[in-house]
Amino acid sequence: MANAGWQRLLPSRAFGRFVGRRLVALVxxxxxxxxxxxxxxxxxxxxxxLANLGQNPTPSEIRNFEQINGLNKxxxxxxxxxxxxxxxxxxxxxxxxxxxxxxxxxQTIPATAxxxxxxxxxxxxxxxxxxxLAALRRNTVTDFILRILSLVGVSVPTFWLALxxxxxxxxxxxxxPGGSRLSPADVPPPHVTGMYTVDALLAGQWSxxxxxxxHLILPAIILAAANMGLLxxxxxxxxxxxxxxxxxxxxxxxxxSRRSIVFGHILRAALPSIVTVIGLAFANVLTxxxxxxxxxxxxxxxxxxxxxxxxxxxxxxxxVSLFIAVVYIVINFIVDVLYxxxxxxxxxx
Amino acid sequence: xxxxxxxxxAISVAAGSGVAxxxxxxxxxxxxxxxxxxFIISTADPARDLDPTxxxxxxxxxxxxxxxxxxxxxxxxxxxxxxTASKNAKVFTFHLxxxxxxxxxxxVTSKDVVFSLNRVINVKxxxxxxxxxxxxxxxxxxxxxxxxxxxxxxxxxxxxxxxxGIVNSKVVAAHGGSDAPNASKTDKAQQFLDSTSAGSxxxxxxxxxxNNQITLTANPHxxxxxxxxxxxxxxxxxxxxxxxxxxxxxxxxxxxxxxxQAATLKNNSAVQVHTSASPNLFFLQLTSNPKVSPVMxxxxxxxxxxxxxxxxxxxxxxxxxxxxxxxxxPVQFLGGLPTRDAVKQDLAKARALVKAxxxxxxxATLAYPSDINVNGLAFxxxxxxxxxxxxAIGITIKVQAVPVAQFLTAYNADKxxxxxxxWGPDYADPNDYLVFLPGGSVSSRMDWPASANPQLVxxxxxxxxxxxxxxxxxxxxSIQKQLNASSPYIPMLQPAQAIVGSKNLTGVALNxxxxxxxxxxxxK
Numbered sequence: 099m100a101n102a103g104w105q106r107l108l109p110s111r112a113f114g115r116f117v118g119r120r121l122v123a124l125v126x127x128x129x130x131x132x133x134x135x136x137x138x139x140x141x142x143x144x145x146x147x148l149a150n151l152g153q154n155p156t157p158s159e160i161r162n163f164e165q166i167n168g169l170n171k172x173x174x175x176x177x178x179x180x181x182x183x184x185x186x187x188x189x190x191x192x193x194x195x196x197x198x199x200x201x202x203x204x205q206t207i208p209a210t211a212x213x214x215x216x217x218x219x220x221x222x223x224x225x226x227x228x229x230x231l232a233a234l235r236r237n238t239v240t241d242f243i244l245r246i247l248s249l250v251g252v253s254v255p256t257f258w259l260a261l262x263x264x265x266x267x268x269x270x271x272x273x274x275p276g277g278s279r280l281s282p283a284d285v286p287p288p289h290v291t292g293m294y295t296v297d298a299l300l301a302g303q304w305s306x307x308x309x310x311x312x313h314l315i316l317p318a319i320i321l322a323a324a325n326m327g328l329l330x331x332x333x334x335x336x337x338x339x340x341x342x343x344x345x346x347x348x349x350x351x352x353x354x355s356r357r358s359i360v361f362g363h364i365l366r367a368a369l370p371s372i373v374t375v376i377g378l379a380f381a382n383v384l385t386x387x388x389x390x391x392x393x394x395x396x397x398x399x400x401x402x403x404x405x406x407x408x409x410x411x412x413x414x415x416x417x418v419s420l421f422i423a424v425v426y427i428v429i430n431f432i433v434d435v436l437y438x439x440x441x442x443x444x445x446x447x
Numbered sequence: 448x449x450x451x452x453x454x455x456x457a458i459s460v461a462a463g464s465g466v467a468x469x470x471x472x473x474x475x476x477x478x479x480x481x482x483x484x485x486f487i488i489s490t491a492d493p494a495r496d497l498d499p500t501x502x503x504x505x506x507x508x509x510x511x512x513x514x515x516x517x518x519x520x521x522x523x524x525x526x527x528x529x530x531t532a533s534k535n536a537k538v539f540t541f542h543l544x545x546x547x548x549x550x551x552x553x554x555v556t557s558k559d560v561v562f563s564l565n566r567v568i569n570v571k572x573x574x575x576x577x578x579x580x581x582x583x584x585x586x587x588x589x590x591x592x593x594x595x596x597x598x599x600x601x602x603x604x605x606x607x608x609x610x611x612g613i614v615n616s617k618v619v620a621a622h623g624g625s626d627a628p629n630a631s632k633t634d635k636a637q638q639f640l641d642s643t644s645a646g647s648x649x650x651x652x653x654x655x656x657x658n659n660q661i662t663l664t665a666n667p668h669x670x671x672x673x674x675x676x677x678x679x680x681x682x683x684x685x686x687x688x689x690x691x692x693x694x695x696x697x698x699x700x701x702x703x704x705x706x707x708q709a710a711t712l713k714n715n716s717a718v719q720v721h722t723s724a725s726p727n728l729f730f731l732q733l734t735s736n737p738k739v740s741p742v743m744x745x746x747x748x749x750x751x752x753x754x755x756x757x758x759x760x761x762x763x764x765x766x767x768x769x770x771x772x773x774x775x776x777p778v779q780f781l782g783g784l785p786t787r788d789a790v791k792q793d794l795a796k797a798r799a800l801v802k803a804x805x806x807x808x809x810x811a812t813l814a815y816p817s818d819i820n821v822n823g824l825a826f827x828x829x830x831x832x833x834x835x836x837x838x839a840i841g842i843t844i845k846v847q848a849v850p851v852a853q854f855l856t857a858y859n860a861d862k863x864x865x866x867x868x869x870w871g872p873d874y875a876d877p878n879d880y881l882v883f884l885p886g887g888s889v890s891s892r893m894d895w896p897a898s899a900n901p902q903l904v905x906x907x908x909x910x911x912x913x914x915x916x917x918x919x920x921x922x923x924x925s926i927q928k929q930l931n932a933s934s935p936y937i938p939m940l941q942p943a944q945a946i947v948g949s950k951n952l953t954g955v956a957l958n959x960x961x962x963x964x965x966x967x968x969x970x971k
Binding site: 142143144145146148151155156158159162166194195196197205206209261264265268269272276277278279282283286392393394395397401402405408409410 | 573631632657658695819
């Protein structure tokens with residue numbers, strides 16, 4: 099009996115096949131994204147040598163640049179070499195910094211990860227919380243205010259919000275510091291993860307941890323604003339839909355506590371819809387990071403990608419695109435698997 | 448041979464001088480100086496550095512043979528206490544100071560200078576052109592000779608550029624550096640020089656990131672006067688954020704504020720604001736190829752455009768400190784034309800010239816880089832003014848905004864009819880502007896060959912190789928007047944440049960070559 103109970107919790111064969119199919123699709127999609135990114139960036143009618151060699155390059159300097167960066171080879175050969183290097187974990191060398199792209203990404207990803215994780219956490223806690231509250235207090239003043247706020251969060255441009263927040267909370271009120279990850283007088287903690295808050299915690303550097311947190315909060319809130327609005331709206335409508343279900347009425351009729359109904363029945367049933375939005379929220383964070391990182395001088399992958407685009411640093415553009423695409427695909431994969439975890443129907447089918 | 452005819456074109460100073468304005472020991476180690484700027488930097492390796500932010504950094508890390516102080520363009524001693532130049536401006540002999548030391552405490556010798564400059568030549572990266580046609584050799588441990596294949600009186604000015612900073616040859620070679628002829632393939636020292644420095648300048652590199660923060664700390668072995676600030680932090684900041692930071696912080700400098708942003712701080716007692724004419728030059732360039740545009744290649748149309756533009760509107764748009772460019776050479780450089788010689792708008796003359804061209808409904812496309820600003824001024828703003836001005840004299844202009852990487856490619860391939868471009872000085876000498884003469888690399892982009900005006904080419908050669916600065920100034924002035932009379936170039940303006948610093952700082956000044964000398968910043 100005990101075994102049968104455990105088997106019920108395990109994923110079905112069909113679900114295993116579903117996960118397998120998703121994994122294969124993940125690999126194929128990644129290859130496709132590499133090809134598309136590579137071809138598109140190389141189709142831009144511009145010579146990276148001219149974008150990187152100052153205002154008066156000599157023909158010999160241009161030839162040398164093209165030779166070093168393999169730009170003098172036919173496109174299919176360049177693509178073949180790119181894949182060959184990719185299989186060895188080599189994403190090429192930046193035409194601007196001359197550093198391996200893996201090194202540059204290693205420097206920038208932790209900064210974005212730190213920002214993105216806190217931003218998603220803020221969006222999740224407040225977005226779901228506000229959505230639930232709005233639904234439970236439907237058509238009250240609270241609901242009305244939260245709906246307005248969520249609409250503002252979704253519709254106000256991120257760059258505008260970032261500038262206003264910086265002006266108000268840094269310049270006028272002095273509550274938060276300006277841009278950058280640490281105060282100029284502070285020294286980064288010893289490198290372990292590259293995320294200053296985590297590294298400062300591991301090193302027991304409490305003043306650095308506090309400084310890093312103060313620098314992190316404002317850009318994280320700005321980056322979370324759109325997702326907060328999105329999650330509030332989706333959660334509200336998902337919860338309202340579930341609240342009308344018969345089993346919720348039955349639960350009420352059975353005299354279950356309000357807390358048990360809300361968290362055990364309503365929110366649980368609404369979670370699959372909310373999880374879908376979390377997948378979208380990650381995409382929003384990665385695109386929003388380009389603007390927020392530029393305004394807050396946050397040295398993450400958004401700023402790196404922007405600078406690579408301006409300088410037409412082809413390996414860097416391809417590297418950033420590949421990273422973002424893989425993150426996006428992996429997040430969607432996790433979301434798909436979570437459906438199965440949250441909804442037994444998916445697991446069994 | 449030429450060396451034996453060395454002329455007494457020498458500067459000599461007492462050894463030990465160098466940094467001009469930093470305060471002495473009493474105020475040393477004042478703390479951290481914060482410089483906010485929008486980073487344009489790819490490396491701290493001087494042999495590969497031709498970027499504005501890179502120049503600020505390398506100027507602090509690496510001494511050069513000669514230097515300049517503050518906003519001045521006058522060469523002053525640095526590692527070389529004096530130099531002599533041959534009469535034919537082909538041989539330059541530099542005498543090195545004996546007390547200069549690298550940050551590891553070893554002495555700077557001619558071997559390091561030869562290694563550093565040959566490395567720049569052979570790595571063949573962006574700064575290599577600075578030493579085109581120049582060979583470097585040592586004459587004893589403290590004498591270096593630079594020989595130019597053609598007369599080049601700009602050499603003393605050229606050797607001040609931070610890209611020609613002197614590195615510790617032993618240390619750099621030990622970390623993959625090479626000055627061999629095949630250094631473009633074999634030199635692997637960039638990563639090392641992006642993580643630490645190997646120079647004899649007032650600071651050493653302790654943290655480097657091309658999109659975040661660069662930290663410099665005072666070099667304990669620096670041979671000159673110790674800088675006031677023991678630590679300098681350069682932060683990558685957008686201009687709006689710089690504007691907020693400089694008002695809240697102390698010991699802080701903002702480098703990228705536009706003239707209008709700087710104007711908002713006029714009554715702020717916490718900061719000092721300095722605006723002046725930037726050495727950057729905005730200009731229009733017209734194709735000389737009738738196949739690309741018969742309209743732009745027409746001499747009457749060219750003149751009409753020159754007289755049809757409202758130059759006052761350009762400078763008003765660019766803000767306080769901007770000046771009309773009378774010629775292609777900035778007004779603050781040797782040979783720069785004074786503003787009184789600038790072309791003045793004459794609409795009647797311009798309309799008459801359009802009529803005289805015989806071209807009915809003349810039109811052209813004006814291309815400009817859309818994703819960069821120079822001194823906070825967008826190319827689009829000026830392009831729209833040009834479009835309106837030329838429309839008023841009967842020339843229809845279609846504006847074409849192009850991302851800079853694509854713009855440069857098409858510009859170099861002679862694909863444009865009319866461009867609005869800019870030139871920033873690589874070094875503060877009129878020789879940097881010889882590329883604008885017929886057949887020069889900039890002229891070739893829009894098909895203005897040497898054969899178009901051989902007299903002007905000959906005059907350029909003479910001006911570029913004359914040792915006597917008074918005569919050079921006269922020759923360059925004459926060249927620019929001729930260019931204004933007939934050429935495919937229309938100088939527009941030198942925009943305003945602003946530097947804003949905390950009130951307590953001294954030495955806050957913009958240098959035409961490396962923007963800011965952080966070692967010269969002191970406190971009141």
